[in-house]
Amino acid sequence: MTDAILKLDRINSFYGPIQVHFDLTIEIGRGQIVCQLGGNASGKSTTMKVILGLLKPRSGEVFLDGQPITGLSTPQIIRRGVGSVPEARRLFGAMTVRENVLMGAYTRSDRPEINTDYERMMTLFPRLRERTNQAAGTLSGGEQQMVAMARALMGRPRVLCMDEPTMGLSPLFVDHVLELIQAVNREGVTVFMVEQNASLALRIADYGYVLQTGRIALSGPARDLLHDPRIRDAYLGGQAA
Amino acid sequence: MIALRRRELLLGAMAAGLAAPAFAQSKDPILIGVSGPLTGQYAQYGAQWKKGFDLALDEINASGGINGRPLAYVFEDTQSDPRQTVTVARKFVADERIVVEVGDFSSAASMAASPIYQAAQMVQFGFTNSHPDFTKGGDFIWSNAVNQKDEMPLLADFLRDLGLKKIAVLHLNSDWGRTAKDLLVEAIKQRGGEVVGSEAYLADEKDFRSAIVRLRGTNPDSIALISYYPDGAQLTRQIRQAGITLPIVAGGSIYSPKFLELGGADVNGVLTTVPFFPDDPRPLVQKFVKSFEAKFSAEPDAYNGRAYDTIILLAGVMRQFGTDRKAIKDGLAKIKDVPSVVYGKVTFDTETRRVANPLVSRIEVKNGKWAAYEGGKVTR
Amino acid sequence: MTSSLGPWFDYTVNGLVVGNIYALLAVGLALIYGVSHLINFAHGSVYMAGAYIGWLCITYLGTPLPVTLAAVVIGCGFIGYLIERVGLRPLQNAPRIAPLLATIGIGLVLDQVAQLLFTPDPRGLPLQLPAWRIQIGDGTIGALDLLIAGIGLFSALLLYVFLRFTKLGWAVRATALDRDAAQQCGVDVNRVNSVVFAIAAALGGVSGFLVGMYYNSIDPNMGFQAGLKGIIAQMIGGMGNVPGAIAGSLLLGLTESYGIAIFGTSYRNLFAFVVMLLVLVLKPNGIFSRGRSLPPEPLTGTFIAPSAPVRIPPMLVAALAIIALALPLVVRNGYVLQTLGLGWLYAVLAISLTLVAGTAGMISLGHAGLLAIGAYASALLAIDFHLPVAATVAAAGIITAILGTLIIFPAFRLRGHYVTIATLGVGEIVTLTILNWDSLTHGPIGLSGIPPLSAFGMPLISGTWVYEIALGALIILALTQWRLLGSHLGRTLRAIRDDDVAARSYGIALDRYKSLAFGVAGFSAGIAGALMAHIFSYVNHETFTSQASLLALTMVILGGLGNVAGAILGAIALVSLPELFRVLADYRMLIYGVALLLLIRFRPQGLLGTV
Ligand SMILES: Nc1ncnc2c1ncn2[C@@H]1O[C@H](COP(=O)(O)OP(=O)(O)O)[C@@H](O)[C@H]1O
Numbered sequence A: 001m002t003d004a005i006l007k008l009d010r011i012n013s014f015y016g017p018i019q020v021h022f023d024l025t026i027e028i029g030r031g032q033i034v035c036q037l038g039g040n041a042s043g044k045s046t047t048m049k050v051i052l053g054l055l056k057p058r059s060g061e062v063f064l065d066g067q068p069i070t071g072l073s074t075p076q077i078i079r080r081g082v083g084s085v086p087e088a089r090r091l092f093g094a095m096t097v098r099e100n101v102l103m104g105a106y107t108r109s110d111r112p113e114i115n116t117d118y119e120r121m122m123t124l125f126p127r128l129r130e131r132t133n134q135a136a137g138t139l140s141g142g143e144q145q146m147v148a149m150a151r152a153l154m155g156r157p158r159v160l161c162m163d164e165p166t167m168g169l170s171p172l173f174v175d176h177v178l179e180l181i182q183a184v185n186r187e188g189v190t191v192f193m194v195e196q197n198a199s200l201a202l203r204i205a206d207y208g209y210v211l212q213t214g215r216i217a218l219s220g221p222a223r224d225l226l227h228d229p230r231i232r233d234a235y236l237g238g239q240a241a
Numbered sequence B: 001m002i003a004l005r006r007r008e009l010l011l012g013a014m015a016a017g018l019a020a021p022a023f024a025q026s027k028d029p030i031l032i033g034v035s036g037p038l039t040g041q042y043a044q045y046g047a048q049w050k051k052g053f054d055l056a057l058d059e060i061n062a063s064g065g066i067n068g069r070p071l072a073y074v075f076e077d078t079q080s081d082p083r084q085t086v087t088v089a090r091k092f093v094a095d096e097r098i099v100v101e102v103g104d105f106s107s108a109a110s111m112a113a114s115p116i117y118q119a120a121q122m123v124q125f126g127f128t129n130s131h132p133d134f135t136k137g138g139d140f141i142w143s144n145a146v147n148q149k150d151e152m153p154l155l156a157d158f159l160r161d162l163g164l165k166k167i168a169v170l171h172l173n174s175d176w177g178r179t180a181k182d183l184l185v186e187a188i189k190q191r192g193g194e195v196v197g198s199e200a201y202l203a204d205e206k207d208f209r210s211a212i213v214r215l216r217g218t219n220p221d222s223i224a225l226i227s228y229y230p231d232g233a234q235l236t237r238q239i240r241q242a243g244i245t246l247p248i249v250a251g252g253s254i255y256s257p258k259f260l261e262l263g264g265a266d267v268n269g270v271l272t273t274v275p276f277f278p279d280d281p282r283p284l285v286q287k288f289v290k291s292f293e294a295k296f297s298a299e300p301d302a303y304n305g306r307a308y309d310t311i312i313l314l315a316g317v318m319r320q321f322g323t324d325r326k327a328i329k330d331g332l333a334k335i336k337d338v339p340s341v342v343y344g345k346v347t348f349d350t351e352t353r354r355v356a357n358p359l360v361s362r363i364e365v366k367n368g369k370w371a372a373y374e375g376g377k378v379t380r
Numbered sequence C: 001m002t003s004s005l006g007p008w009f010d011y012t013v014n015g016l017v018v019g020n021i022y023a024l025l026a027v028g029l030a031l032i033y034g035v036s037h038l039i040n041f042a043h044g045s046v047y048m049a050g051a052y053i054g055w056l057c058i059t060y061l062g063t064p065l066p067v068t069l070a071a072v073v074i075g076c077g078f079i080g081y082l083i084e085r086v087g088l089r090p091l092q093n094a095p096r097i098a099p100l101l102a103t104i105g106i107g108l109v110l111d112q113v114a115q116l117l118f119t120p121d122p123r124g125l126p127l128q129l130p131a132w133r134i135q136i137g138d139g140t141i142g143a144l145d146l147l148i149a150g151i152g153l154f155s156a157l158l159l160y161v162f163l164r165f166t167k168l169g170w171a172v173r174a175t176a177l178d179r180d181a182a183q184q185c186g187v188d189v190n191r192v193n194s195v196v197f198a199i200a201a202a203l204g205g206v207s208g209f210l211v212g213m214y215y216n217s218i219d220p221n222m223g224f225q226a227g228l229k230g231i232i233a234q235m236i237g238g239m240g241n242v243p244g245a246i247a248g249s250l251l252l253g254l255t256e257s258y259g260i261a262i263f264g265t266s267y268r269n270l271f272a273f274v275v276m277l278l279v280l281v282l283k284p285n286g287i288f289s290r291g292r293s294l295p296p297e298p299l300t301g302t303f304i305a306p307s308a309p310v311r312i313p314p315m316l317v318a319a320l321a322i323i324a325l326a327l328p329l330v331v332r333n334g335y336v337l338q339t340l341g342l343g344w345l346y347a348v349l350a351i352s353l354t355l356v357a358g359t360a361g362m363i364s365l366g367h368a369g370l371l372a373i374g375a376y377a378s379a380l381l382a383i384d385f386h387l388p389v390a391a392t393v394a395a396a397g398i399i400t401a402i403l404g405t406l407i408i409f410p411a412f413r414l415r416g417h418y419v420t421i422a423t424l425g426v427g428e429i430v431t432l433t434i435l436n437w438d439s440l441t442h443g444p445i446g447l448s449g450i451p452p453l454s455a456f457g458m459p460l461i462s463g464t465w466v467y468e469i470a471l472g473a474l475i476i477l478a479l480t481q482w483r484l485l486g487s488h489l490g491r492t493l494r495a496i497r498d499d500d501v502a503a504r505s506y507g508i509a510l511d512r513y514k515s516l517a518f519g520v521a522g523f524s525a526g527i528a529g530a531l532m533a534h535i536f537s538y539v540n541h542e543t544f545t546s547q548a549s550l551l552a553l554t555m556v557i558l559g560g561l562g563n564v565a566g567a568i569l570g571a572i573a574l575v576s577l578p579e580l581f582r583v584l585a586d587y588r589m590l591i592y593g594v595a596l597l598l599l600i601r602f603r604p605q606g607l608l609g610t611v
């Protein structure tokens, strides 16, 4: 991959004395859907935190469009075109759906354009239109996922980072969310997503990385990974790599 | 164990004995240990003390100090907290340069330290300790504060002379306030009066509206306050704002220029009894007031006056009887009719170790000023 | 004189007037809690600062009321900004106990600075309003009452508009709800924090100024009690809930007023704390919440810092103990021995606190209440029943263990800040009960003539005995506790501290273990209190106040939570330091406050580390 919009270069990250990432290197190609797979506690969410500047790596760099962003604060990184759909959605539960979605446009000040984008979101996620003034915390899991995606997209990100977007959703909704991700990607947004459900993720992704206790155990085009026999071991968190 | 204590005492005595010959020639200052509040909730009183002390020391040291040696004080902050007064007491008794202790502010904090001063045979001189039990701590515990047992009957006399019979009492809920209130209630009853209601408030309260509503329900003909000046001023304001015009008679502890500042127009007509007030025409008082105003550009209050008086008194004892710890104790018992800003003349009752027959003046707030009460009708 | 409406009407009006004043403070506290999940103990000091800024303007510049108000808003807003920026932001990644303690330290420093600048004497703050009063019932209401109510309502409205309709307001709400998620929307949460502290401080300052005018009296210590009332009010209304804070304030005002009406004036604060505790236990989210479930504490970070404790070899401990025991052979100065003796007694209190706060994870700000129980128990047994002091001290330990555990029991299900506030309340309730239970405790008069420590009828009052007895008690209790912590009980308690949900799911009976911890802690604290009573010979309700609790907590944090050796080190350091600072007289407490802040800033896990 030559044209990486986002690149993690030999990241070593820690929580206190505990090391999570060991020389982690990931490249995310412009316009692609890239997924990060791995078992529980393999460090997937921590990768997101490193990209978003919520956790500073002890060594290594994160590049956005070739520029290092490692030292920047989270809001600064968001302003540079990274969108985030956090693990477990993390909506502002007591605020309305409308307020949640518009919070996504916090970094922007182009009022008319924001309104247009808001309308587009309501078209993309028609279920939300009926619930604009409902507190976000009272929505179902799938609806919350839509709010989280709409919120992230309102910032007009160039890269959308999604941490387990299908977690806890009914199978019907899982398919729907995956379709939405593809739709977003078709509009030119690069998607970097974390998934535990490898086969689902690889079905829509272009490229995949398999993480095992903080190291890349396996990577390659999604199609290859889908058929790789080792994927099952890694995804189950086995030792072999 | 006894041996150990004896040896300690012996060491102390030896130290004192060794130091004694050096006294005559030395120009080192003679030290008074002051235990009092410089921080915490009573900090303002410690600050007032210092002014009185400083003025007294200026005068004493300008006129030759104590037989040629300067007099000075060491002020240890205790926040008037019994834990700290005990520690400070140990410090003072272990320091040979200190010949007498002054303070602490509250009787409770002072009494906690009394056993240490008594055991070390060093005078603990409490000049704000009105608690009747304070000087009962031993023959080294002395006070020139008016005993509440003396003050409260005088206040009750005042109430009787004003023709007030149904009295409602508001008092600070501390050992001091409570003791004073009990004594006042007793004295009022002995004089045929009746206490129709009493309310105890906490030290850092500012709002007394509901307490006042409660007292009003008892239909009193007057209100008695046992307070310090900040809370006394507050109570008076709120009593007047509640539309109550009954006469207010307060214990002398409210006496301060600050009472007028904090109370504003509402404190006009408040009556009290004090041993000291600056408008007293006695020349000694006027001289004190003048030099105080010259030094601090402020009118002295009761705490300034008492602090000043205490140092002058102790200096007099030292000049006459020497600066040995024991000599000071013996001297206090021997002095007669020492001039005093507060009392006019001071002689100690050697039984109670308090000022014998303290006299008080009756004063009132007139047009925003403290003035002698001139009898007649109570201003409402 | 009797009114047609009767006294109850007056009590109600009085309650509302006072509640009105509490509200201005509570709103700011609620805002800060909402956004930072922090109980700001420095808020009372900003309130005091507002009063003094107003006083300066009026006295030296002769400003009219609107200008004075503007100056107070700007001045206090700036102080609030500074508190956040300089005092709290560097602690962002520290455990959450750190900023809590920092606000206490900042409050202390601000109060002391004010005292040095303006002297401790109260000053009048002239009313800048017409002096007319309206008769309502039997009482009256003045222009200032209306102004305070007006400013209260106006600021609530302004706040509502700000939070609902402005972008920054949305950011404040979003940050309050989920700080990390707000960051991921591009919200600069640091800026939001600054703004919130500035707004809250401005509100607090205005209320201090208005209250100063209201009572025509301001002083450097006016903030602590007021801040505490604000905290209670917002707790009643629901932590972080702005409209709840206003309602909680009015309710608190009414409760106090009715409490006075029914029981008398000296019951006022007792009532306030009992109501707060009831709300905490029955409706921890505030009286307006539906559920009884606890609000979630923030997901990131822990309340207590994990760290590697410093290991001290047992031989060294034994050697130090022997040196300490032998010290009076060399040092004969009664003052030094008394100070160190007190240090040992505080060390007993500190190891007791470090067991509940550090090991069991219940940060208590009411531990002095246990001292008070022990002191009174032993003193009363000795005075009223003439029992030998050795027996009364032991009995005091047992009584405190039982009583202490019983009164803290309702707070067992609380966590984090809620425990801290609940225990603060329990401590105050103990003090106020002592004050009001005249027949048993002699009320405000206190207990005097408490017999000194003695053995076989021989009084032991010299500094040496104070020292040796305190040290002996400490060594025995510390060894016991140290053995206990290495056992199954210690491990279980730490498991509960680190994750009580998980601990529960492993079938650990939380209440039983917490009771055990409090029982042991109560015993130690009771012994310490009893020894203090016999050493001081006098105790009253003010001997063991929240200041002492705070001191104990500082010792524990200084040494490292849960760390027995650390608690002892912390106690000796904090009892000796102020003695060393004595030469600094008026600056003593200021330096103490600064030292506390520096400690929190640079070593939040304590000198010897958390166990
Ligand atoms: N805030 C935190 N503090 C300390 N350790 C953490 C924290 N968050 C995650 N970890 C640890 O880091 C490791 C990786 O976590 P995470 O990145 O969340 O894994 P995943 O998302 O792959 O399940 C785990 O062992 C987890 O326990």
Ligand SMILES: [Mg+2]
Pocket: A044, A045, A046, A087
């Ligand atoms: Mg994860």
